[in-house]
Amino acid sequence: VCLNIPGFTLCLKRSVLAPVSLRPPPEKAQSALIGQCFWVFRICPPPALYGGRHTVTLIPGDGIGPELANHVCELFRFCCVPVDFEVVNVDSSMDSEEDINNAIMAIRRNGVALKGNIETNHNLPPSYKSRNNLLRTTLDLYANVMHCQSLPGVRTRHRNIDVMIIRENTEGEYSSLEHESVPGVVECLKIITKTKSLRIADYAFRTARAKGRGRVTAVHKANIMKLGDGLFLECCKEVASGYPDITFDSMIVDNTTMQLVSRPQQFDVMVMPNLYGNVVSNVCAGLVGGPGLVPGANYGEDYAVFETGTRNTGKSIANQNTANPTAMLLASCLLLDHLRLHAYARMIRRAILSTVTETRLHTADLGGQGSTSEVVRSVMKAVQSTGPLTLSI
């Protein structure tokens, strides 16, 4: 609902919540979800919705990014999804930050983006910052959400995993503040602030409540980093006291990884600072079947950027038609949910899941010999068979 007053637009905007899970929620939870949405008065830029069509920024990235981005465009065009992509290319070999700034401006314009991973050459001098990190911190995408679920049809060592990982995305070890005080001695600063820790903890508990999940685990290393992770833990405890219906506990990160490889079913929602989030999310992605299956989402107050969960460039398999498109396609479903095009999201998600269960179509990372285009074609066929009007394949 928007009020056009000369000079600015006043919008009643629903607070950004984490996406719907892969399994359709039971009827009771759905109505509870609607009851949970709260209305906030904000001065915010109008959504890029013109003539009933959304505009979304698309950043192909490097490696397998461009081909997967093409497949997403193909699939959306086929399903007649009312989304137009504004493609912004970011050249990672260029020294200047012009490209990434253009991309950031485009995302500010449109509010939402779908992105592939941009490669960072770590042999370049420290003045060249990671483009992905720059994007996340400039747009203040403070929550990285990854929902790892065991998929039927994918054989893994552990079954029935359903973990939601919420990772602080802007500070912590990724502050990129380093200096060489004396030749041969480098100091790297890890910053933990109370505001950001409270914000991410609040996000985690809100999401847990909205999804009907009963337990939040904070992952930390406060026995060694007493002040830094101690502050994070304090903030989580503070927020937990405001959510008495949700159990809160904490676990040290090395114990967490040990428990994850022996009994991952014990975890529900996990919240943690940046670096531990990186480790834990990659471990969980590996447990459910690999980087080709899990989508990830980065949420901020005003913007949302969707990508593959484990942020791999996949340089070694680029342009060989062997990459697994599932993660990127599921990320595009999260995008559709965010744009409130739920019917399209449900349709495409159902098609993707039915394709993944077919072992014949598994790509190389799942132990099969299928190709990317075969998988996408099969998803399109599955969508067509569900009935709504689509283009011809």
Next chain:
Amino acid sequence: THTHTQSWVTLVLLYVMDATTDYFHSMQTVTLIPGDGIGPEISSAVMKIFEAAKAPIRWEERNVTAIKGPGGRWMIPPDAKESMDRNKIGLKGPLKTPIAAGHPSMNLLLRKTFDLYANVRPCISIEGYKTPYTNVDLVTIRENTEGEYSGIEHVIVEGVVQSIKLITEDASRRIAEYAFEYARNNQRSSVTAVHKANIMRMSDGLFLRKCREVAEGYKDIKFTEMYLDTVCLNMVQDPTQFDVLVMPNLYGDILSDLCAGLIGGLGVTPSGNIGANGVAIFESVHGTAPDIAGLDMANPTALLLSAVMMLRHMGLHDYGNKIQTACFDTIRDKKVLTKDLGGNSKCSEFTADICRRIQDLD
């Protein structure tokens, strides 16, 4: 007559020493720190097994509970320090860190006293102790003195905390050199440096540069670099692709516990700490388990495998292999297993079974 007796005694002594020279040469003294909780019982189990194997090890038991030295600084008792400095090799059981004792963690104190810069954890799948992961055979070598655990933290303003991660050239070079030496001495084919240099460009970049430099001097060993998240991702899907991993402190802590989880947990994982001046302390990394202390229920496998690591470090490979084979055979047989391994035998029965197997092997 005095000189005559003296020379006669000297002659006899010389004869006796000559006859027992071989015995004295190979007999080595090792400082044993039993520790707390289940520490004493598993240490005695290890001593019994070593006796059965007739390993040329003499044990010197010491206690390392911290005492306040002159100047008010906490330090380990001087007799323990003197024993370690003399023997150079130590075997340590689990130590408890009482919360309100005032002194820092005992492990930290030992690390600082002997400059234990490398923590080595070989993770090998134990046949007979089933985990979802099979054929794991890797070694994690972790820098133990600096990195994220430097303990340098400040509150800048109310609500903002900064934690400093320190990476130095010397420490990185030292750990890289140790990793390659270890790979060479233990017939390992590749060393992988684990880092996050795309984000922490200068610090992990320095670590990586030093590893590359050291790799130049070891052309027979393959050197690769991999991002921490890629290692985690691949480790839980296929741990057989990794061999020796070398990394700074925090990543090492997380990854070594991850690998321990792959083979069955801390109750069966050996660990060794290598220090400057040839000092090496081998330890079990599990806790003191005060709830089962004194009940003869403890599992001595972790300490035993650490002791085997110690034997290999000392060059006594035959004894090491013998004891390890006996231990693995006992676990594979599944007849006499302690509670945590899935059986319901006592620690003494488990130990006795291993001793019997060693004697059968001889």
